Amino acid sequence: xxxxxxxxxxxxxxxxxxxxxxxxxxxxxxxxTLASELVVFAIGALSCTFLLGLVGLLSFGQGLFxxxxxxxxxxxxxxxxxxxxxxxxxxxxxxxxxxxxxxxxSVRRRGIYFVMLTLAFAQMGYFAMLAMKDITGGENGLTGLxxxxxxxxxxxxxxxxxxxxxxxxxxxxxxxLTHRIATSPFGSVLRAIRENEVRADALGYDVRxxxxxxxxxxxxxxxLAGAMHTxxxxxxxxxxxxxxxxxxxxxxAIIGGTGSPIGALIGAGFYVLLADFLSSLWPRWLMIIxxxxxxxxxxxxxxxxxxxELLIARWRSGRxxxxxxxxxxx
Amino acid sequence: MQGQVVLFQILNGVxxxxxxxxxxxxxxxxxxxxxxxxxxxxxLYLVGAYTAFSVSxxxxxMWWALAFGxxxxxxxxxxxxxxxxxHTYDMPHEAQILVTFALALIFQESIVLIFDPxxxxxxxxxxLSGIVFIGPFVYPAYRLxxxxxxxxxxxxxxxxxxxxxxxxxxxxxxxxTEMVSLLGINVQQVFMVAFLxxxxxxxxxxxxxxxxxxxxxxxxxxxxxxxxVVVVVGGIGSYTGALLGGLLIGIVQSVASSLWxxxxxxxxxxxxALVLLVRPAGLMGRS
Amino acid sequence: MDKASITAEKIGVRFGGFRALDLVDxxxxxxxxxxxxGPNGAGKTTLFNVLTGRxxxxxGSVRLGTRDITRMAAHGRVHLGIARSxxxxxxxxxxxxxxxxxxxxQAVRRGEPWTFWRGISPDRNVEEILAATGLQARAMDxxxxxxxGAQRALEIGMALGSDPRYVFLDEPLAxxxxxxxxxxxxxIRGLTPRRTVVLIEHNMRVVLDISDRIxxxxxxxxxxxxxxxxxxxxxxxxxxxxGASI
Numbered sequence: 001x002x003x004x005x006x007x008x009x010x011x012x013x014x015x016x017x018x019x020x021x022x023x024x025x026x027x028x029x030x031x032x033t034l035a036s037e038l039v040v041f042a043i044g045a046l047s048c049t050f051l052l053g054l055v056g057l058l059s060f061g062q063g064l065f066x067x068x069x070x071x072x073x074x075x076x077x078x079x080x081x082x083x084x085x086x087x088x089x090x091x092x093x094x095x096x097x098x099x100x101x102x103x104x105x106s107v108r109r110r111g112i113y114f115v116m117l118t119l120a121f122a123q124m125g126y127f128a129m130l131a132m133k134d135i136t137g138g139e140n141g142l143t144g145l146x147x148x149x150x151x152x153x154x155x156x157x158x159x160x161x162x163x164x165x166x167x168x169x170x171x172x173x174x175x176x177l178t179h180r181i182a183t184s185p186f187g188s189v190l191r192a193i194r195e196n197e198v199r200a201d202a203l204g205y206d207v208r209x210x211x212x213x214x215x216x217x218x219x220x221x222x223x224l225a226g227a228m229h230t231x232x233x234x235x236x237x238x239x240x241x242x243x244x245x246x247x248x249x250x251x252x253a254i255i256g257g258t259g260s261p262i263g264a265l266i267g268a269g270f271y272v273l274l275a276d277f278l279s280s281l282w283p284r285w286l287m288i289i290x291x292x293x294x295x296x297x298x299x300x301x302x303x304x305x306x307x308x309e310l311l312i313a314r315w316r317s318g319r320x321x322x323x324x325x326x327x328x329x330x
Numbered sequence: 331m332q333g334q335v336v337l338f339q340i341l342n343g344v345x346x347x348x349x350x351x352x353x354x355x356x357x358x359x360x361x362x363x364x365x366x367x368x369x370x371x372x373x374l375y376l377v378g379a380y381t382a383f384s385v386s387x388x389x390x391x392m393w394w395a396l397a398f399g400x401x402x403x404x405x406x407x408x409x410x411x412x413x414x415x416x417h418t419y420d421m422p423h424e425a426q427i428l429v430t431f432a433l434a435l436i437f438q439e440s441i442v443l444i445f446d447p448x449x450x451x452x453x454x455x456x457x458l459s460g461i462v463f464i465g466p467f468v469y470p471a472y473r474l475x476x477x478x479x480x481x482x483x484x485x486x487x488x489x490x491x492x493x494x495x496x497x498x499x500x501x502x503x504x505x506x507t508e509m510v511s512l513l514g515i516n517v518q519q520v521f522m523v524a525f526l527x528x529x530x531x532x533x534x535x536x537x538x539x540x541x542x543x544x545x546x547x548x549x550x551x552x553x554x555x556x557x558x559v560v561v562v563v564g565g566i567g568s569y570t571g572a573l574l575g576g577l578l579i580g581i582v583q584s585v586a587s588s589l590w591x592x593x594x595x596x597x598x599x600x601x602x603a604l605v606l607l608v609r610p611a612g613l614m615g616r617s
Numbered sequence: 618m619d620k621a622s623i624t625a626e627k628i629g630v631r632f633g634g635f636r637a638l639d640l641v642d643x644x645x646x647x648x649x650x651x652x653x654x655g656p657n658g659a660g661k662t663t664l665f666n667v668l669t670g671r672x673x674x675x676x677g678s679v680r681l682g683t684r685d686i687t688r689m690a691a692h693g694r695v696h697l698g699i700a701r702s703x704x705x706x707x708x709x710x711x712x713x714x715x716x717x718x719x720x721x722x723q724a725v726r727r728g729e730p731w732t733f734w735r736g737i738s739p740d741r742n743v744e745e746i747l748a749a750t751g752l753q754a755r756a757m758d759x760x761x762x763x764x765x766g767a768q769r770a771l772e773i774g775m776a777l778g779s780d781p782r783y784v785f786l787d788e789p790l791a792x793x794x795x796x797x798x799x800x801x802x803x804x805i806r807g808l809t810p811r812r813t814v815v816l817i818e819h820n821m822r823v824v825l826d827i828s829d830r831i832x833x834x835x836x837x838x839x840x841x842x843x844x845x846x847x848x849x850x851x852x853x854x855x856x857x858x859x860g861a862s863i
Contacts, residue, residue, distance in 0.1 A: 058424045060431075105603055108610040112367045112423050113566070116558045117606070119369075123555035124599030131593035185723060186733035192720050195709045202671070202703075204695030204724035204779055213731075243551055247431070254428060284443050290435040297428045298417065 014262055018175055021265070022168045029273075032160045036232050038272045039164070039171045044225035045252035046178060046264035051218040053258035054182055055211065056194030061102065061118035062249045064125035065095040065219040067241025069226025071129070074142040074236035083151045088170065088227040095223020096216045103215030107208050110197070122246040129241045141237035145230065157231070167228050174224060178261050181217065190214050222249070254293055257303020266305040338467055339584045345473045347580025348480030352535035353553060354560035355487065355572040356528015362567020363503045364521050366419075369430035370410060372554030373437040374403040374529045378536025379545045380441055383452050392455035395537055403533020404526045406437070411525060434550060441547045449546035476538050483531070484573060491569055500524055532557075559602045565615025574613050620647045621682030623668065623699075623783060623813070629676035630663055630837075637663045638837045641677070645783070648810035652824045653817050654848075655834035656857060661817045662704055662787055664834065668815070669701045669785050670694045695724060698782035702772040702789060704817070710761035714752055717760050717771055719743045721778020742780070749804060750774040766793045770801065783813045790820050802827060825849060833857065 025035040044066055051057045072091035076082055082090070106117040129136045136142065149156045150166055157163050181187050189210055192200045201207045230236045239245060248271070256267025271289065278285035300307050357371050378399040385395035410433055418426045453459075458472040491497035499515045536553070543549075556579070564575025579598045587594035605612060623645040630638040638660045645651045653661050666672035668679055670691035678687045681697055689697075700721075709717050722742045723729050729738075747753045750770040755763060760771060773789050786805065790798055798820070806827045808814050818824050824831065825845040833841040833848060835857040841848060848854055 052424070058427060105606045108606060112361070112365065112427065113562075115424075115427055116367065117562065120555050120558045120562065120599060120602060123552065124596065124603075127593075127596040127599065131590070131596045133592060180735075181733045183736055184733045185729050185737055186731055188716070188720065188723070188737060189730050191712070192709060195711055196707065199703075199707050199709060199775075200720075201690075201692050202669075202695075202701060202707075203721050203775065204692050204700075205730060206690075206692050210730075243555070244548075247435070247551075250428075250431075284439045287436055287439040287443075290432040290439070293432040293435075294414065294429055297421075297425050297432070301425070 014260070015176060015179065018262065018265070019172060022172055025168070026161065026164050030276075032164050033232075034272065034276060036160070036164045036167050038269050039167045040225050040228045040232055041249075041252060041268040041272055042225075042265045043171055043174050043221055043228065044249045045256065045268045046174065046261055047218045047221035047225070048249050048253035049256070049258050049261060049264040049267075050178055050182075050221065051214065052253060053260070053263070054187060054194065055190045055214045057211065057214065057218075058115045058250075059118040059215070059218065060115060060243075060246050060250060061122040061125075062218065062222040063243060063246030064102070064122045064241065065099050065222035066226035066229070066245050066249065067125055067129065068095040068098045068219075069223030069228075070230045070236045070240035071136055071142065071226075072223065073227035073230040074145055075135070077145045077148070077230070078142065081148070081152070083148050083154075084157060084166065084231050085150050087148070088224060088231060091227035091230075092220050092224040095226065096220035099219020099222075100212055100216040103212040103219075106215070107211045119243070119246070122243045125241050126238075126243055129238065136238075137236075139238055141235060141240075143235040145234050145236070147231060147234055163232060167232060170224070170228060174221060175261050175265075178221070182261075186210075186213075251289060251293055255289075255296060255303055257306030257309075259302055259306040259309065263303050263305040267303065270304065334466060335588065336585065338469075339588050340581055341464075341467070341469065342473070343581030343584030344577060345477050345580070346584055347577035348477050348484070349535045349539050349576075350556060350560050350580050351573050351576030352480055352483065352531045352538070354557040354564070354576055355569060356524070356531050357557050358561045358564065358566055358568065358572045359500060359524055360521070360528055361561065363500065363517075363524060365423075366521075367423075367427060367430070368415075368525075369427050369554065370434040370437065371529075371532060371557055372550035372552070373434045374407055374532040375536035375553040375557075376437065376441060376545075376547070376550035377403045377406050378533030379452075379540045379549060380445065380536075381533070382537040382540035383445075383450055383545045386452055392453070392541065395540075396534075399537030400530035400534040403536070404530040406533075407526050407529030411522070434554070438547050438550055445547070447547055449544050451544045452540040454541040472541060476542070479538065483534070487569065496520065496523065556598070559598055561612070562602050563605045563612055565612025568612070568614040571612055571614035578613075622646050623815075624680045625664075625668060625677065626680070627677040628664065628667055628674045628679070630660070630667065630672065631675045636837050638667070638674070641834070641837070641839055643668075643832060643839070645813060645815055646830070647782075647813050649829040650806065650809045650814045650816065650827055652828040652831045653815065653834060654819070654821075654824055654831060655840075658836070659834040660837040661834055663837075665701065665785055665787055665815075665817060669699060695779050695781070698779075699785070700776045700779050700781035700783070701785035702776040702787055704787040704791065706765075706768045706772055708760045708768060708771055708775065710759070712760060713757055714760050714763065714771060715743060715747065715756040718746050718752075718774050718778055721775040722746070722780075725779040742778070746774045746777055749777070751800065766797045769793050770797070773801070773804070777808075781812065783815065784808060785815045787817045788819065789816070790818060790823060798823070 025038065026032045029035045044062065047062045048059060051059050069091045072094040073087050076087045076090055102121050106114055109117060130138055147157050157166055189200065189205055193207055193210055197207055226240055229240060252267035252271045253264060255270055256263035256265065274285065274289065296303060302310055353375055361367055381399040381402040382392065382395040385398050386392050414429060414433060418429050454472045458475050460471045462469050462471045462474050491501060499520050503517055503520055560572060560575040560579055563578060564571030579601060582601050583594050583598050586597035625641060625643040628638050628641040641664060653664065655661055663672065667674045670689055670693065673688065678685055680686065686694060686697065709720070719740060722740050747756055750773060752767060752770060752774065755767060760768065763771065769789055769791065773786060776784055776786065789801060789805065793801060802823050805814060805816065828845050831843065831845055831848045832839060833854050840857060841851050841854050
C-alpha cells in the first residue's frame with residue numbers, strides 16, 4: 001500500500017492545485033449537485049486515506065462515523081436552530097468521540113484482527129440505528145430536514161451553487177488540516193508507528209494512545225462528511241450508516257491511492273462520476289469497480305493518483321535534482 | 331411461565347448458535363493457521379444459501395440442496411484460491427484483505443445478476459415442517475434437525491482434530507507454522523484442505539439457515555460480521571472457541587430478541603465489545 | 618534519581634514449560650558500565666526485555682532506585698531515563714537517518730509528540746548524535762540503504778536520542794567491521810560515568826577492556842559476577858564457554 005511520504009513543506013503546490021480544482025469543479029462537471037456529492041465523499045474517502053496512508057490502519061468502519069455525523073447533524077437540525085456550520089462541526093465532534101471509543105476497544109488488537117474489528121463495529125452501527133428507530137427513523141431515516149444558513153442569519157444556502165461553495169470551502173479546510181497534521185510532529189509519530197510499531201514503542205511513544213487519537217481524527221473526517229451529506233441532501237437515509245458505506249469509502253481511498261490526500265479526491269471523483277455515468281446503463285456497475293480494485297491492489301498499488309505522482313517523479317528525475325535541505329521525510 | 335420462555339429462547343439460541351459455529355469454525359482455524367483472513371468468507375455462506383434456494387426451486391427437494399450447498403461453496407473457495415488468492419500470499423495483509431473483499435463484492439453482484447436483489451423464501455423440507463414436543467415445549471422440527479445435523483458435524487470435526495494426523499497438524503500449525511513445516515508437514519496442503527472444508531462448512535451453514543431466514547444478496551456481508559464476532563468472542567484458532575463463541579452469541583441473540591426485538595442483532599456486537607474489554611484474547615484464546 | 622541503581626530481584630521468566638530465566642538477581646550501579654555475557658540461549662536478551670519493559674517476568678521484580686517498575690511498559694520507562702538498542706537491527710528502514718534519530722529525540726520532548734498544529738522544529742541534539750555516531754554524511758539517506766555497520770551505529774544513536782541515564786545496548790558490535798569497532802567501543806566507554814551502560818556483547822576483548830562489572834548468564838541463571846579480572850580467571854565461566862578463548 002502506498003503511504004504518505006511525499007510531504008515537504010506546508011502549504012505546498014498541491015494545496016493551491018486543490019483550491020483551483022475545487023473552484024473549477026462545478027463548471028467542469030455536468031451539474032453542481034454532482035460536484036457537491038464529490039466533495040462530500042472526498043472527505044469521507046480522506047478519512048480512510050489518512051488512516052491507511054499515514055498510520056497504516058485499514059478501517060472498514062469509517063461508514064459508522066459517517067453515519068454518526070449524518071444522523072447527528074439531522075438531529076441537531078431537527079431539535080435546534082443552529083446554523084449549518086455549527087451543525088456540521090458539532091456532528092463531526094460526535095463522530096470523533098464515537099471513533100475514540102471504538103478505537104479504544106479496537107487497538108487492543110493489531111493487524112488483521114484490528115481490521116476485522118472495524119468491520120464488526122460497522123455492522124454494529126447499522127443495527128444500533130435500527131434498534132433506536134424512534135430516534136433514527138429506522139428504515140426510513142430522517143427526512144424533511146431544514147437547511148439553515150451558514151451562521152445564524154448569515155450566508156443563506158438556498159441556491160445549489162451556494163451549497164457547493166459552502167461544502168467546497170469545508171472540504172478545502174479539511175484537506176489543509178489533514179495536510180497540516182501529516183507534516184506535524186504528531187504526524188511524524190503516526191508515520192513512525194506505521195513504519196515500525198515496536199521501535200516507536202521502544203523510543204517512548206505510547207503507541208495505543210496515538211492510534212486512538214488518529215482514529216478519532218479519522219472519525220472526525222468521516223463524521224464531517226456525513227454531516228455535509230445531510231446538509232446537502234436535506235435528509236439522513238439509512239444507507240449513510242450501512243456497512244456498504246464503509247466499503248464504499250475504502251474503495252474510493254484505494255482506487256485513488258493512499259500515498260497522498262489528493263488520492264481521496266481522485267478516488268471519490270472516480271467513484272461518484274462512474275456511478276453517475278454507469279448506473280443508468282448497467283445497475284451492476286459495482287462489479288466493474290470491484291474488478292478495478294483487484295487490478296489496482298495487484299498491479300497499481302499506489303492507486304490512480306499515486307501512479308501519476310510516480311510518473312511525474314520519474315519525469316523529473318530525468319533532470320538533475322537535489323533534495324532541498326530540511327526535507328525530512330523520504 | 332417466565333422461566334419456560336427463557337429456557338425456550340435458550341434452546342432457540344442453541345439452534346442459531348450451532349449455525350454460527352459452522353459458519354465460523356473454518357474462518358478461525360484458517361486465521362490461526364495462516365494468519366490469512368478471507369473477507370469473502372461470508373460469500374461462501376451466501377453461495378450455500380442460494381444453492382439451497384435454486385436446488386429446492388428446481389427439484390422441489392431440500393435434501394439435494396444439503397448436499398450441493400457445501401459442495402458449491404467449496405467449489406467457489408477452490409476457484410477463488412486457484413485464480414486469485416494464491417497471488418496474494420506474499421503481499422501485505424491489507425492487500426489480501428482488499429482483494430478478498432473485492433471478490434466478495436463481485437460474487438454479491440453476480441448473485442444479484444443471476445437472481446434479483448429481492449429477498450426470497452426457501453421452503454422447509456416437508457418431512458421436517460412439523461413440530462416436535464420436547465417435554466413441555468413445542469419446538470419446530472426443522473430447527474431441531476438443524477441442531478442435530480450441526481451437532482453431528484461438530485463431533486466429526488472434533489474427532490478429526492483430536493484423533494487424526496491431519497487434525498494434529500492443523501492444531502499444531504495454528505500455534506506455529508514454522509514448527510510444523512520443520513517437522514516435514516506440508517503446510518500448504520493442510521491449509522488447502524482446511525480452507526476448502528472451512529468453506530464447505532460455511533456453505534452448509536448457509537444452506538441450513540436458508541429455510542429459517544430466507545435468502546437475500548446482502549446476507550453474505552452480515553454473515554461475515556457475525557463470523558468475526560464469533561472469532562473475537564471465542565478466540566482465534568480454537569475449535570472450542572468457535573463452538574462456545576457461536577453458542578454464546580446465538581443464545582444472546584435469541585434471549586435479546588424476546589426482550590428487545592429490534593436490539594437483538596445489536597446485542598451480539600455488544601457482547602463482542604464486552605469480551606474485547608474484559609478478555610481481549612477471547613474465551614479460549616491465548617494472548 | 619541520577620544516582621539510583623537498577624535492581625532486578627529473583628527474576629523468573631517462563632515460556633510455557635521452558636524456563637528462560639531462573640532466580641536472576643542483578644544490580645546495576647549508577648554511572649558504571651555493566652556487561653552481561655554468556656553463551657547463546659543463556660537468556661541475555663530476555664533479561665534485557667524484562668529490564669526495559671518489553672517482557673513481563675513470571676516472577677521477581679525490577680526496581681529503579683526504590684521505585685518498582687516491574688509492570689511498567691517500555692514506552693513509560695523511556696521517560697524514566699531507560700533506553701535500549703536492539704540485537705537485530707530495528708530501525709525505521711524507509712525513513713531517513715536524520716528522521717530516525719529525530720524521532721528518538723522528539724519522544725522525550727515535553728508535549729512535542731502531540732503537537733499537530735505546526736511543522737517539525739529542528740533539534741540540535743540530532744546533529745550532535747549524528748556527529749557522535751559518524752552518520753552526518755548519510756543523514757538524508759534512507760536508513761535501509763546504510764551498510765550493516767552504519768545501521769548498528771544508528772541503533773546506538775537512536776538509543777541515545779532520549780538522552781537516557783541508563784542505556785541498554787544489545788550486541789552493538791555484532792557484524793561491525795574492524796575499523797568501526799574501536800570507534801564504537803570508545804563511544805560506548807565515553808557514555809559513562811555521566812550515564813549508566815548495560816551491555817550485552819560477545820566480543821570478549823571489548824567486554825574485558827571497558828566493563829566495570831560483568832555478570833555471566835548460562836541457561837537462564839547467573840553463574841558468575843565480578844570485575845573483569847575475576848571473570849577472566851573464573852573456571853566456571855571458562856567451562857560455560859567450552860574453551861572459547863577469553
